[in-house]
Amino acid sequence: MTVSPEWFVALSGVLFAIGAAGVLLRRNALVVLLSIEIMLNAANLALVGFSRVHGAHDGQVFAIMVMAIAASEVVVGLGIVVALSHLRRELDTDDMTELHG
């Protein structure tokens, strides 16, 4: 039994929502970065699913490019987190009150 592509898209929507919730609600910086990754991968899943729907390769190629981009983004994020941890102990975003917002 083949799973029709629409289910992939639905799954991607759910994952996207989960990721978004994580970014907005979680306080640990690492978990937030993780949530962003989830969102980007959700989009990837949607791309691949739609690509299948249209029977073309575009979406899948784009998804591979997105993976590379997401990887570099998270590397940068982790680098900043490491630098921050040199200056302070906690990674709690609610405690990052140097900036007033």
Place this chain on the structure above:
Amino acid sequence: MIPKPELQWLAIGPELITAVGAMLVLLIGLGKGAKVRGTVLVLSLLTLAIALGFTIARFHVTTYGAFNGQVDSDELANVGRIIALSSALIAVVFGARGRSDDGRHGEFHALVLSAVCGMGLFVAAGSFVSLFVGLELFSIALYVLCALDAERAASLESGLKYLILGGLSSAILLYGTALVYGATGTFDIAGVAEASHRGVLVWTGAAMVLGGLAFKVSAAPMHWWTPDVYEGAGTPVTAFMSTATKSVAFLVLARVLTTSFAPESDAWVPVVAGIAVTSIVVGNVGALIQTHLKRLLGYSSIAQAGYLLVGLVGWEGSGIPALVYALIVYSAMTLGAFAYVLVLERDLGRDATLADLAGRGWIPEGRSVLVALPAFGMALCALSLAGIPPTAGFFSKFALFGAAVDHGYAWLAFVAVLGSVVSLAYYLRILVELYMHQPDEARAEAFAASLPAPSVAIDESGDPRDEVMTGEPSHPVPATPVRTPGRAPVIALVGVLLAAATLVLAFVPEPVLDLGCDAKMALLDVGSSCTDHQAAEETGGSSTDAAAASPEDVAPVE
């Protein structure tokens, strides 16, 4: 056999130049010594100058569908490149004297060059794929640039904040792209408009793309990052971000909305109007209570984004030329304001607040008039941001609001105008401080008490887990002041020139208006007059107007 793809390298010429420049600069910057610093600076400036010259020389050379449809290098893209490259040039001049350690001289410059490369790709994108790639390229470069002052917690925080919120918005944009792809079957920006299925998927996708781009232009409700990131990042980076990013993002927003989602224009115009209203209100109200200059400029840039969106509402008529003119003017006046903020910061050795402006407008006893000139430039920029004639800031608002009124959105113009009245309260404070207050140590200290700490010393007992993460024992970073006090004559000069530009652009607007007209004609792909609605094309007057407005307009397509 895989057919050989067509590679029109010249279409992405500026991006190639800046990419090569970035790599060179990064490699050369690994050296040690002041000479290396100088070389890196010169190389970076040279790269930007060459790329700028290239763009200007080939301004009217348009290439559509290059790299299999990924790149549409037209006048609109070239306008974006010019703004980004010029902002980068000025940002490099601003950042030239920043501290850097041996082996790291090239970082700042390589990042700026990479960012500009990404911006060029972003604004010349012909498909959502290259749009996303360009977006991420400059965004990631900017995240690092914000965090580059690694000794200041505020800088790292701003970088992280920008990254988190930027990542969120990029993901939203990407998902929107996926939805649009799902509905239309194509990633091509122009191609999306031609698809016939325009159902919920396209609308949702369009909304998400709009949301992602709105983040980049600091439009409410995606504006939360702006004040904090502007405050925390180093001032040259803030200056670059606030002008280049916003400008290219606006141009791409215009492109995407008026090309891909043109059939939905009746739907997105009110939405854009609503976002404009929100931004104007949030930005102006938020700025009223700020004392930290960079935060104030951050909130003001949110409001400015609102005004620019008002112009976008009138895109069928004179909205695009108005937008281009306004973006160039906005860049000039914002960079001018940041130039002075930077001069102040160098002078004080810390972040600048409103109280630090006190009395600086007057010439000190026995000094020459040149000493007060940078403050006068700041006053001019403040007047221009407020939209007071005869500065170009006024004319850009005139053009933007006029485009909206022509489109039947007079109420939006009224709201924008009321926002401008509110904005007077904080822009005039700059003038009041400069000319009507006396320098007061105690007051300045009181205002400065609310600033973030310049640097944070860590305790000796490092966490053993750090060793695992970094592979070397954590060592204490000495608490050094971030900036040594000093003068900044070159930056002051640049600031004055930019302030002068806000007057020049008001009195001699022709060249920039022509640029805007070219951009509009390239974007909307019509031979219509520059400012008339396309419907009015039938009247005889419009075609003569078009011929008169931009005689050198004919764009040979390669």
Place this chain on the structure above:
Amino acid sequence: MGDHAFSLPTLMIIVPAAGGLVAMSMLTRRAAAITSLVTFLAQALLLTVTGIQLHRFQEAFGSSALPSCEQQVAGNGSHAVLAQCYDWFPQFGVQFHVAVGWAALGLAALTALVTVSATMFTWWADRERPAPMHGLLWITAAAITGLFVARDLVLFYVLFELMLVPLLILVGVWGGEHRVKATLTMFIYTLLGSLPMLVGVLGVGHAANQAIAKGAGAAGDSAHTFSLPLLADLASNGDLHLQWWVLASFVLAFAIKAPLIPFHGWMPLTYRTAPIEVTAVLSGLISKAAFFGFFVIVLPLFPHLLEGGWGTALTWGALATLIYGSLAAFRQPDLRGVVAYSSLAQMGLIVLGLMSFTGDGGRQALSGAYLQTLNHGLISAGMFLLIGIIETRTGERTFARLGALGTGRPRLLSIALVLTMLTLAVPGASSFAGELLILAGAFRGDVSGPLVATIGALAVVLAAMYALRLIAGGLFSSSETTAADSAEASTRFGGDLRGRELWLVLPVVLVLLALSVWPNVARRAMNQPPVEIRTSADPLVAADAVEPSVRASEEAE
């Protein structure tokens, strides 16, 4: 347009602006004062030349001809140019379009005279940092003069806002206590009116574009225009469809600027806090910008709306301002307050005259309004400068601490009395001619009518109350002060007005006396207003109406 780089009206703007910039960079008080005088002389010369050229122009083209971009030069070989059009933002239809007629010339002369008197006061009063003050005063003058010669709506708007910027600095830096609050109040309150006016301007442009797109009007080859003569043309043919909110935005802006009640809130604080010469400029010149705005924008462009409810509302508003101003003037405790509120009352009267432009008495009312504008500008400037002399010499401002200044000082007394009589509008004075024309025209006006005119006439009598209080309180002993205080003030005042002080106010007084003898000078200016105003519903009737009154006045002369 034109082979000449600069036309006379453009020079009329450039001369004071350049003078102002030069004055700002002067290092000594004396040098700045000399620069001011030189600027004034240059401007006076320029205005004289312009007058001669205008005379020749009208000899060539008829007494009611006005310079325009097509018809700039007199036919008899003179080379000076009276109008200029320069494409500024062609895509939006904005031009640098200036032209000078008699009305603008008179107002420009007023500006020059008041500004030089103000700058001479700055020199006499030994202000701190005098050079920037001189410079800013002349830059303000340049902006105001530019407004009087502007014939493009956007240019008008630019100058309307621009003239506030030097004032912001003038009041904020050299003003008295609470100067920052006063200047911000003035600036923001005024912009609360003029920024929405921007939307009104855009609305006018939009309506004009639509009218042209439908083929109406002689717009030349441009699809967009903000040219006031063209707009007035379109409006008088009924092709310009402007909505009520456009009118509202203009009215609000001008009502705040004039000011008219209930928008006068910024005035008392600002007039009291500003340095007195700046108050003289504010009252004498800036309020004229509002008058001129009504004159060249509101009246020509909104004939229909003004014949209906809007006209009625404005007329009664003006009347209310006249009454309120007069009554309030009587109750003020200080010299400045009395003159400030009397200024308010006068602006009400002027706007009343403007609003009576429809009907048989239209031309009369407009002539009266214009004449009264000149009068008011000179009188209030003179009064404020005189008050400034008193304030500077005695250090007091209120009636409670002043008095007995008139005894033994004939020069002071004579000038004060002359100015007061002019404020009172005694028969024979130019202000009497102005008020008579306004009220006579209002009597026959369509919107105003006899009732309004009668009430206006009664209100004018109220001027006697505050004018006499001014004299009694300032120059003689009144019940408000004690003998000791007034003796003290008198001692501090010192001797009579000396040479320099005399020359601060004398020029203004002399011009007023000249106007009293020859009020028709103003009448001539009104033979052709700068922008065509329809004084009746039927354009043909309006043309006929001009002829008889012109002939009648020429016979009467």
